[in-house]
Amino acid sequence: MIYLKKFSYKPGEHEAEKASNSYLMSLIAFIAGLPLPIINLIATVVFFFGNRKGTFFVRWHCLQALLSQFTVLVMNSCGFWWTIHIIMGSVKISNHYISYIFTILIFNLVEFAATIYTAIQTRKGLHVVWWFYGNVTNLICKK
Amino acid sequence: MKKIILQFSAIIVVFLSIWFIINQIQWMTLFKVNEVSRTTERKLGDMYWDMIEKSEKVIKDKDVNPPIDTILTRICNSNHIKKQDIKIHIVENAEVNAFALPNKHLVIYTGLIKSSENESELSGVICHELAHIELKHVMKKLIKEVGLSVLISMTTNNTGGETIRQTTKMLSSSAYDRKLEKEADLKAIEYLTKSGINPLGFADFLNRLAGKEPDAQKYLTWISTHPDSKERADYIKQSTKSPLTLKLILTPASWTKLKEKAEKPD
Numbered sequence: 001m002i003y004l005k006k007f008s009y010k011p012g013e014h015e016a017e018k019a020s021n022s023y024l025m026s027l028i029a030f031i032a033g034l035p036l037p038i039i040n041l042i043a044t045v046v047f048f049f050g051n052r053k054g055t056f057f058v059r060w061h062c063l064q065a066l067l068s069q070f071t072v073l074v075m076n077s078c079g080f081w082w083t084i085h086i087i088m089g090s091v092k093i094s095n096h097y098i099s100y101i102f103t104i105l106i107f108n109l110v111e112f113a114a115t116i117y118t119a120i121q122t123r124k125g126l127h128v129v130w131w132f133y134g135n136v137t138n139l140i141c142k143k
Numbered sequence: 144m145k146k147i148i149l150q151f152s153a154i155i156v157v158f159l160s161i162w163f164i165i166n167q168i169q170w171m172t173l174f175k176v177n178e179v180s181r182t183t184e185r186k187l188g189d190m191y192w193d194m195i196e197k198s199e200k201v202i203k204d205k206d207v208n209p210p211i212d213t214i215l216t217r218i219c220n221s222n223h224i225k226k227q228d229i230k231i232h233i234v235e236n237a238e239v240n241a242f243a244l245p246n247k248h249l250v251i252y253t254g255l256i257k258s259s260e261n262e263s264e265l266s267g268v269i270c271h272e273l274a275h276i277e278l279k280h281v282m283k284k285l286i287k288e289v290g291l292s293v294l295i296s297m298t299t300n301n302t303g304g305e306t307i308r309q310t311t312k313m314l315s316s317s318a319y320d321r322k323l324e325k326e327a328d329l330k331a332i333e334y335l336t337k338s339g340i341n342p343l344g345f346a347d348f349l350n351r352l353a354g355k356e357p358d359a360q361k362y363l364t365w366i367s368t369h370p371d372s373k374e375r376a377d378y379i380k381q382s383t384k385s386p387l388t389l390k391l392i393l394t395p396a397s398w399t400k401l402k403e404k405a406e407k408p409d
Contacts, residue, residue, distance in 0.1 A: 071154060088287055093180075098170035103162040132150035139147065 002114055005134075007127035008143075011057040016125040018054060019061035022047055023119035026065045027112070041066075041073050056143050061122055064137040065115075068130055072111050075104045183294060184282055188230075188246025190297070191311050195234065195250065202233040202253065206400040210393050211251065214266055215273075217392050221338040224277060239352065241268050242315045243275045245282055250315070256405035259348065262393050266335060267345025274330035280323045281314070288313060328375055332382050339390035346379040 011019070025047045048062045079101055085091040118128045171177060202208070211233060219226035228247050236252040243249055249272055259265035275281060285294060289310055297306060318324055335342040353372035393401070 075158070087290065090283070090287070093171075093176055095166060095169065095171050098174070098176075099162055099166035099168070102165050103158065106161060107158065132147065132154060135147050135150065139144070 002117065002128060002130055004121065005127050005129045007057060009057075011055070011125050011127075013125075015055050015057045016123055018051065018058045020119050020123035022051065022058070022062040022065040023115050023122060026069060027115050027119065041069055044069055056141075057127075060137060060141045063141045064130060064133055065118075067136055067140075068111065068115070068133045072104070072108055075107055079104050180282075184245045187285070187294060187297065188244050188248050190307055191244045191314065192230070192232070192248050194307055194311050195232075195244075195315075200235040202235055202404075204233075204404055206397075206404045207233055207253075207256075210397050210401045211256075211269075213397075214262060214269060214392050215249075218266065218270060218273060218334055218338045218340075222334050224273065229273070229276070240315065241272050243272045243281050244314060245285065247276050249273065249276065253405040256401060258352065260351075261344060262391070262398055263335070263341045263344025264348035266338070266340045266392070267331060267342065267348055270331035270334040270338075270340075271327050271345070273334060274327040275319065275323070278323075278326060278330060280319050280327065283323070284314070284319050285310065324375075325378070328379060329382060332379060336384065338392075339388055340392070341389055342379055342383045346376040346383075349373075349376040349379070 022044075026044045028043075044066045048066045051058050051062045054062070082091070082097055082100065086093050086097065091097075114130065118130070121128045211231060215229060215231055216226055218224070219229065230246070230248045232248065232250045233256075234250055234252050237254045237257075238252050239254045239258045240252045241250065241255050249269070251269070255268060256265060259268075289306065319327070331345065332342045335345065349372040353376070
């Protein structure tokens with residue numbers, strides 16, 4: 001799912017710190033935004049635009065941090081609105097709902113662990129590429 | 144690009160597979176979800192009824208309760224509704240009103256019996272409220288208006304006297320939303336037809352009371368709080384399939400006695 005790859009150049013200390021911060025930023029926003037899933041996405045988008053004039057290494061990792069949140073954002077938003085409908089009484093609680101909540105919990109935990117690992121490795125100047133998101137980032141982010 | 148699409152599809156497949164596997168566990172049974180909702184509904188119903196019982200005069204009369212019970216039995220038996228679950232109460236009150244409470248309590252005011260010209264009119268309103276019960280509208284309305292957490296805390300902590308008072312008022316004197324009211328009307332027509340009661344009586348009742356003078360409207364809680372009565376009467380007429388096989392439930396003598404008692408209770 002996650003693998004280390006050689007980057008096209010060796011990033012400097014300052015670049016590694018900034019790139020690592022993008023994951024930390026998404027992590028903090030992720031914790032704060034759990035009740036309202038859109039908050040973490042907004043926070044990462046803000047961070048991404050704040051660094052869009054950064055070096056290639058920084059931009060690449062900011063983008064990967066941003067993209068990696070989209071799947072959990074969609075999953076969490078569905079879970080959020082499903083819960084709201086249950087609280088409002090328009091939908092009844094079901095086995096499908098409870099299973100869904102557990103499923104998104106697993107995906108959120110995986111994403112959480114992967115983000116922490118990537119933040120640590122990126123801080124060391126290592127280039128961590130995520131499965132799927134790394135390829136999408138390569139497609140969008142150009143030198 | 145092909146690789147990205149394949150990887151994205153794989154994520155979706157993994158997600159759905161995990162969901163499917165987790166869904167094999169019976170969480171509802173494990174967490175006793177249904178049991179908790181049933182207990183909450185039972186406690187709420189009893190709390191609301193206790194409040195009404197303390198503040199209103201409940202009728203227990205051999206000329207009032209048995210005829211109403213006979214009507215209810217016919218409706219329940221003809222529509223496969225468990226009659227023993229329905230708790231019907233007759234309350235002495237001049238308002239033309241009937242309402243459903245959680246845990247299948249059905250309250251009828253004597254004002255409603257007084258205003259009904261025949262058993263089909265009264266049965267129409269009973270069927271409408273019964274439909275709210277059977278379609279689980281009561282809990283839906285409560286959850287929507289008060290919130291699930293408040294309802295659960297009301298039943299677990301036995302607190303919220305003011306909330307109980309306010310929600311009792313809401314349940315007894317306000318209608319459900321338009322969609323639920325129409326659903327209950329259509330279900331009522333089905334119940335009436337299957338029971339051999341003319342649904343047009345229900346339409347006539349709505350039409351007649353809607354046409355009353357405005358100063359008389361203050362007693363017509365059931366009419367004034369519900370959606371446009373004329374419109375309802377029209378779609379009841381349209382939805383009524385003919386020819387109908389009609390069967391009288393009460394003898395003319397017992398209907399007359401019921402009316403007399405409703406007009407002049409002891």
